[in-house]
Amino acid sequence: MNASHIDLPEDTVHIHRASFTALIPNLDLLKKLLSPEEIERSEQYYFARHRDAYILGRGYLRTLLARYIGTDPCQIAFEYAAHGKPRLTPAQASIRFNVSHSGDLFLCAVSRNRELGIDCEALRENIELESMADRYFSDYETEILLGLPPHQRVRAFFTCWTRKEAYIKAHGDGLSMPLDTFSVTLAPEEPAALLTCDDPDQLDRWELHDLTVPEPYAAALVTSGKRAQITYIDEKAAPGMN
Secondary structure (H helix, E strand, C coil), rough: CCCCCCCCCEEEEEEEEEEEHHCCCCCCCCCCCCCHHHHHHHCCCHHHHHHHHHHHHHHHHHHHHHHHHHHCCHHHEEECCCCEEEEEEEHCCCEEEEEEEECCCEEHHHHECCCCEEEEEEECCCCCHHHHHHHHHHHHHHHHHHHHHHHHHHHHHHHHHHHHHHHHHCCCHHHEEEEEEHHCHHHHHCCEEEEEECCHHHHHHHHEEEEECCCEEEEEEEECCCCCEEEEEEECCCCCCC
């Protein structure tokens, strides 16, 4: 592979946006980059589309991270936090990353010394908004959502959902942090923000961002620290393969 190195300033977060459709021609090449453990995990998927999505996402992630740390994609080594959040081994610990995919969209956030959480969701009309909000949202979020005009509720629901999931992923606590224990903004005119949480000190630690993604998707990013500069990087195929 002949992919170029990517420089990453301390105050910058790179958002890589990719389409699984564009990556599909490189499926076999990307599969060769995976570790034996990753190959084993891919084979546990019953449906081929889910198996292929895992291979594409993991292989693509390896090609991206290799460009930041200057190594072969096959040499990338991961370890996992207590609640399963992946990270690079200590030798490359300054590079942080987080990924999300939904439908055809794959997102990867990369930073230096900032904790990250990213989430994207394809908007869907056939969901029970009220029951989902009652189950997962805070009372404040549910009140705001159901107070919106009906034509705005689907977008607001997924705006809220991606912001909450991004926060949980950045925090690294996984399902141990219930979604209804903190609140985010979700009304169309409100900027992305974390409003309340169990530990008030956390409000100053994290910064919440909406991300620019194609329709019909919503996406959000949470970073530790303030004033993160977001830069988008789009590539037509896996790095080093086009």
